[in-house]
Amino acid sequence: MRSHSFIIKIFALLALFLIAGSILASDRPDQPGRSPAQPVDDEYTRKILEYTTKPYFKSPLVDYLPASPTVPTPKAVLGDIAGAPGKLPYSAEVYRYMRMLEKATPRVRVYSIGTTEEGREMIAVAVGSDENIAKLEENRARLAKLADPRTINMDDSTADTLVTESTPIYYITGTIHSPETGAPTALMELAYRIAVDDSPYIKTIRDNVITLITPIVEVDGRDRMADVYNWHLAHPGENYPPLLYWGKYVAHDNNRDAMGLTLKLSENILNTYLHWKAQVLHDLHESVPYLYDNTIGDEPYNAWLDPILTDEWQLLGWKNVSEMTKFGMPGVFTHGTFDTWSPGYLMFMAATHNGISRLYETFGNGGADTVERELQPGEYERTWYRQNPPMPKTLWSQRNNNNYEQTGLLISLHFFAENSKMFLHNFYLKSKRSILKPQNEGPAAYVFPADDPRLVDQAALLRLLQRQGCEISRAREAFTVDIPVRRPPRGPEEGAPAAGGDGQQPRRPQPKTEAHTFPAGSYIVRMDQPYSRIADMLLDYQYWSPTDPQRSPYDDTGWTFGELFNVKVVRVTQPKVLEAPVERVQGEVKASSAVNGNGTVFLVNNAAEPALIQLRYRLKSAEISVAEDPFEASGHKYNRGSFIIHKVDAAEMARVATDLGIQAAAADSAPSVKSHPARAARIAILHSWQATQTEGWWRMALDKLGIPYEYISTQKVAKDSDLNLKFDVILFPPVGRGGPQQIIAGLPMWGNPLPWKKTSLTPNMGTDDSTDDIRPGLGWTGLENLQRFVQRGGLLVTVMDTSDLAVEYGLTQGVSIARPQRLKLVGSVIKSRLVDGASPIAYGYDDGVSIYSFQGPIFNVSNSVGGRGGRRFQPEGEERTTGRGTRGDPDTPQGRPTADIPEEPRSEAWQATPLTDEQRRNNVGLIPPVYRPRVVFRYADNRELLVSGLVDGGTEIAQHAAVIDVPVDRGHIVLFSNNPIWRGETIGSYSMVFNAIVNFDNLNAGRKLDEK
């Protein structure tokens, strides 16, 4: 037995030697390569080489795995190596491994950082030298001082000492996008390498950086993706369903939530980043061959960033590319097409909080299959920023992906370790410069006036800033500062000449500022704080030039939060604002609530805030009526749509008012104003199986407000011929994929069924809704059922592409949609105008509210079926025909008596042109006045259309209807061109939908009918 085991040992050593012989050994800290003194795990190493499809898809950093007698490799959990084909671990397996590491070595610690919407755990794993990990807290305390230089009196020499003593934190996050599957195994192996590898190169990292890892950001989506992959393995040769739900609410957009912070993953990552005072947030994605370091990106750069950061991007990005290029790894590049304008990406949490944002796109196969991949020319062609492009065609494996991810990360970590003092000093400088903002570039503060009529939503926006880490102050007394005089916008329609020069009259000088007094109790977001940058970025205005060289914005171009929340926010540049007597707000900002007066009837004003619909559902047994006209009571003014509440006891009213932060007034009797009952409508949110993301933002909004609804699919609608039995209101948010035809047709029925449901093989699927086959769509029956639902008195709310569906398939009458020719409206904040303030949909709104629009459908309205709407009279600026007289005269045909020219009916772009007697005669398409589309909001005139973002060719949509209420038989269809519920950012337009819901059976209130 003894000699036998001896022989095995000899063979093992020999094998080790053979493998090790091909591996670069290095004892230099600046060069990668295994430590000559440390054995490699030969079996693991052999598998790395086996699963890597070409020699040039690996590097000297990852072509071996060091062996440890005490620390388990990822194989302990995976049964194979990281990145092995056919294995996609669940979150539980990934976590189990990280906790095994924690048990086996003092160099690893695992922290629970919160849970997901579905209750799954999120973790962060810290890896570093024994000493760095043992002294994490002391280090964190030092970093906290660098993060807030006010704590060291902005003293640079104290900062220098802290920098010398501190170790930076590099935070890596994996697989936020669930079909991008490689990161978890790459990060398991990375943690092992940093903890175990004794090569001087890795030791440099371990000693000089604390690597923090969240291996899975979207945990709910990861487990579902593992299900889908396992289903695919169990059904070889069949199509497998696309990953429909990633997180509970949204898919890809989970990486657009860094502004609104509505998702648990955003909250948990930001809290971790801020708690640790990390210097980097590096997010891993997979959609580009082979490693696109999009950190540097392309212009336009976000305008609020410290230039120190954008220089750091260049440093890190190019270091990454040049080192991997030297390793001979093809397809590694930076720059590319990604613009860094929007701060909505997860990684941007670092950019907006004085750190460094980074992102890799590596290449993935959407699972763990090894697949022959063929690229498109745009992907493999050489360009100035991609001198060593990917291969046009190659066999690609998940191990290749893991090699690229780890190699890039290790190079970055090493560069960061070597320059840790510079990066820490930069961190301090950026934090300090954020505090110096008022004296430097400004502004000095943003003021939220106490006399804003929308204090509930004001508080909501202030709470968002608090979650972003901002400090909020409140004025103890009134204060006066100079603020800019707002001039009416000068737009393309005016073509006003520039002042002065060329002999033109110089413009009369106008005062640039005016003194303004803000009342006591106004909130102040001071810019002399470390996280001033994120507040400035969210509250300021954005302008994306139509002539910008960047032709395809990567995401939304405008987001001004004060506008989208419909609350007043005043940008103040005068540093004097910082002298206003204030107190720091302790705890969450909350609107003050009260029930004033005595009596059994309660009055609540409608200020178009979501709190009002919450009230309807919270006071379940109360009788609530809605005022159709403005009224006054006890000296207070109430808008149309205000609530008059009966049959609720005072204690309950007080409790709910406190919860919602609203003001109510008690009265002995109801005011004498025309009103109608507000019943708690039974709501459904309708989704297609084509895509479930954009509607996910709607579900989330209702869930957060506690508004009950049933979640139904187009397939369910197709099977239910009496939807009115269960629902009063069906919300059909945008599908965002395929258009109206595909919503109806669904996916082609050839091939195999594509189930989305919970089974023992797929335990994480089908949680919110399920089907045996996602392919069938709404179908003609479904369309008919929706039509019947409306005809019998239901309310259907449609938005963007579902409005397109309602119009194109004839559910509405008198509305048509013009196709844009050169309109470019890319996720912008747009000004609307109020057309019919008596419509219940407009209750509580002032004129000029900002809305979010993304290439919204261009509505035209008409008084006859089949009419295309639009102006009948000669468009402005167009010439009369050639003839007698001056330009303004009529022509006079010769040789017959002159005839009076009848006056053409005139209308605006949002109106239906009145029909002439000629057109009305025997016109079967003539819509009776009671069924004509009622335009409630329209897009503003072109010159004032843009609030924030990008509008080009705006004349095509300017002035056209934005929100239309179409009466259909006994019910209504409300069509939206804007998206009123988007990414938790558009709180100000939520009430357009909620008003419709609350007044679903009285939408004709206040309506003035045409005479003929």
Ligand SMILES: [Zn+2]
């Ligand atoms: Zn991605």
